Amino acid sequence: MIPQRTLKHPIRCSGIGLHSGHKVGLWLRPAPVDAGIVFHRLHDDKVTEIPARSEFVTDTRMCTTLGRDDVYIGTVEHLLSALAGLGIDNAIIEVDGPEVPIMDGSSAPFVFLIQCAGIREQSAAKKVIRVLKKVTVQDGNRECSLHPARGFKISYLLDYDHPLLRHREAHIDFSTQAYTREVARARTFGFLHEIEALQKAGLALGGSLENAIVLDAFRVVNEGGLRYEDECVRHKILDTVGDLSLAGLPVVGAFEGERTGHDMNHRLVSALLADASAWCIEELKAEDSAVQSMQEQTAAQPV
Numbered sequence: 368m369i370p371q372r373t374l375k376h377p378i379r380c381s382g383i384g385l386h387s388g389h390k391v392g393l394w395l396r397p398a399p400v401d402a403g404i405v406f407h408r409l410h411d412d413k414v415t416e417i418p419a420r421s422e423f424v425t426d427t428r429m430c431t432t433l434g435r436d437d438v439y440i441g442t443v444e445h446l447l448s449a450l451a452g453l454g455i456d457n458a459i460i461e462v463d464g465p466e467v468p469i470m471d472g473s474s475a476p477f478v479f480l481i482q483c484a485g486i487r488e489q490s491a492a493k494k495v496i497r498v499l500k501k502v503t504v505q506d507g508n509r510e511c512s513l514h515p516a517r518g519f520k521i522s523y524l525l526d527y528d529h530p531l532l533r534h535r536e537a538h539i540d541f542s543t544q545a546y547t548r549e550v551a552r553a554r555t556f557g558f559l560h561e562i563e564a565l566q567k568a569g570l571a572l573g574g575s576l577e578n579a580i581v582l583d584a585f586r587v588v589n590e591g592g593l594r595y596e597d598e599c600v601r602h603k604i605l606d607t608v609g610d611l612s613l614a615g616l617p618v619v620g621a622f623e624g625e626r627t628g629h630d631m632n633h634r635l636v637s638a639l640l641a642d643a644s645a646w647c648i649e650e651l652k653a654e655d656s657a658v659q660s661m662q663e664q665t666a667a668q669p670v
Contacts (some may be wrong), residue, residue, distance in 0.1 A: 368492045368650070369492060369493045369650070369651045369652075369653065370488040370489050370490070370491065370492065370493060371400055371401070371456040371457060371488070371489040371491050371492070371493050371494075372453075372454050372455050372456050372457070372486050372487065372488055372489065372493070373397045373398055373399075373455065373456065373457040373458060373486075373487055373489055374395055374396065374397045374455065374458055374481065374484040374485065374486065374487065375397070375484060375485030375486065375487045376397070376484050376485055377394060377395065377396045377397070377484070378394070378395050378480055378481075378483055378484040379392065379393065379394045379395075380392075380393050380468070380470075380476070380480055381393065381468065382468025382469060382470050382476075383468055383469060383573040383578070384441070384442065384464055384465060384466040384467075384468060384469065384572075384573050385430070385442055385466065385469035385472075385555075385571060385573050385574055385578065385579075386429065386430065386441060386442065386466060386569070386570045386571060386572060386573065386574075387441075387464065387465050387466055387572060387573060388572030388573035389464050389465065389466075389573070390464070391462060391463060391464030391465075391466065391467065391468045392462070392463045392464070393446075393460065393461065393462050393463075393467060393468060394459075394460070394461040395458055395459075395460055395480060395481065395484060396458065396459040396460075396461065397457070397458065397459070397487065398457035398458050398459045399457060399489075400457065400489050400490060400491040401457070401491065401494075402457040402458075402459075403418060403419065403420070403456070403457060403615060403616075404418070404419035404447065404450060404455070404456075404457070404458050404460065404612070405417070405418050405419065405458075405459055405460070406418075406419060406433060406440050406443070406460045406461075406462060407459060407460065407461045407462070408438050408439075408440050408462055409461055409462065409463040410438060410463075415435055415436060415438040416435070417433045417434065417435045417438070417440060418615075419433065419443065419447055419460075419612065419613060419615075420613055420614075420615045421613040421614060421615070421633060421636045421637055421640065423435055424613065424633050425439060426439075426441070427628070427629035427630040427632075427633050428570075428629075428630075429565075429570055429571075429629075430442040430443075430444060430466070430629065431443050431444045431447075431609070431610055431613070431629045431632075431633070432466075439465060440462055440465065440466060440467065441465060441466035441467070442466040442467045442469060443466075443467050443609070444605075444606050444609035444610055444629065445467070445469075445470070445472075445473065445474045445477060445555075445605065445606075445609060446460065446467050446474070446477045446609070447608075447609035447610075447612045447613070448474045448477075448550075448551075448605050448606065448608040448609030448612070449474040449475075449477035449478045449480075449481060449551065449609075450477075450481065450612070451608050451609065451611075451612040451617065452474065452478065452546030452547065452550065452551060452608060453478060453481050453482075453486065453546070454486075454493075454617075455481065455486065456489075456493060456494075456616075456617075457489070469555075469573060469574075469578045469579075470578065471554060471577065471578055472554035472555040472578040472579045472580070473551060473552050473553055473554045473555075473594075473602070473605065474550075474551045474605055474609075475547075475551045475552045478546075478547055478551045492650040492651070493617070493650065493651040494616050494648055494649070494650055494651070495616055495617045495618070495619045495648070495649060495650075495651045495655070496614050496615070496616045496617070496618050496619065496639075496646050496647070496648055497515075497619045497620070497646060497647050497648075497649055498513050498514060498515050498516070498618065498619065498620030498621075498639070498645065498646055499515060499644065499645055499646055499647060500514070500515065500644065500645050501513070501514040501515070502514075502635065502638050502639045502642060502645050503635075503638075504631060504634045504635045504638050506631065508625070508626060509625060509626045509627050509631055510624070510625045510626075510627070510631075511622065511623065511624035511625070511627040511631050511632065511635050512622070512623050512624075512635070513618065513620045513621065513622055513635060513639055514620060514621050514623070515620055515621075516619070516620050516621035517542075517619075517654065517655055518540070518541060518542050518619065518655050519541045519617070519618065519619060519620070519621075520538070520539065520540045520541065520620075520621040520622070521538070521539050521604050521607055521608070521621075521622045521623075521624075522536070522537070522538045522539075522621070522622070522623045522624070523536065523537055523538075523600055523603050523604050523607065523622075523623075523624045523625075523627075524536050524600075524624065524625040524626065525537075525599060525600040525603055525626070526625070526626050529558070529582060529584075530585060531582065531586070531587070531599075532582075532599055535597055535599065535600045536600065537597055537600045537601055537603075537604060539601075539604055546608070549601070550601055550604055550605050550608065551605070552594045552595070553594065553595060553598045553599075553601035553602035553604070553605050554578070554579060554580050554594065554598065554602060555578075555579050555580070555602055556579060556580035556581070556582065556598075556599045556602060557571070557574065557579055557580070557581060557582070558581070558582050558583075559581055559582065559583045559584075559588060560583075560584070562574065562581070576588065576589050576590075580593065580598065580599065580602075603624070603627075603628075606628070606629065606632070607622060607624060607632055610629055610632035610633060610636065611632065611636060613633070613636055614636050614639065614640065616648065617651070619651070619655055622635075
């Protein structure tokens with residue numbers, strides 16, 4: 368049996384919200400078998416529970432936002448990506464602000480937080496969603512799909528009108544490539560000419576060179592440059608790992624995306640779950656080495 372996983376101990380961090388600019392406190396806590404990942408939004412001396420599942424997605428502009436009963440938590444994708452990358456099945460996430468803190472713009476700080484808390488195996492078998500047939504969503508020249516495969520793989524094509532971001536591709540097979548080494552350190556990115564417009568719209572109020580890659584018309588503005596030569600496309604893969612986790616269970620299959628983002632990822636997960644013939648829930652099998660290898664490689668590997 369390949370067991371479910373949760374945290375050994377509670378752990379806390381704080382940081383700035385990327386879009387709100389507000390200071391946010393965040394707690395990660397262990398959860399029982401089959402609980403899944405559940406957010407607890409702390410507000411007005413109340414607690415609103417918001418499961419990390421696709422039916423609770425309320426907005427996909429610039430980030431993925433979950434909501435319930437007019438209570439929302441934004442920018443959940445990087446933390447969800449870290450939890451999925453480390454094979455955490457069950458956890459409670461308490462947040463006392465409107466979004467998860469952006470930290471350094473990647474999922475590496477959350478990976479470190481989870482590693483510090485420790486990972487505990489549980490008494491029940493890990494369950495997964497196995498993709499049984501290809502599912503595709505398309506919008507103009509943007510397209511993404513999931514199709515059957517052993518384990519978990521992501522291929523992504525990034526194509527922006529910028530000299531550093533034209534037709535950039537990356538392929539990650541988590542049976543041979545570790546999430547912490549290949550994906551976790553990739554930061555979110557944006558364009559210098561868009562920042563003023565975003566801030567006037569009430570977005571990116573907490574954004575800075577400390578938590579995002581910023582590009583002008585020709586180059587990367589950040590003094591330290593890039594962490595990976597293809598960091599921007601790797602960040603798209605990081606986002607995709609987090610967004611796909613909103614299926615509610617780890618996905619066994621292969622994702623292919625072209626020019627997509629949170630909106631298309633959400634539409635793909637919804638399309639998959641809406642077609643009962645396209646998937647099934649089963650216990651993770653040992654031969655699905657990609658999913659198992661991903662969590663074994665990344666559980667203790669430093670970021």
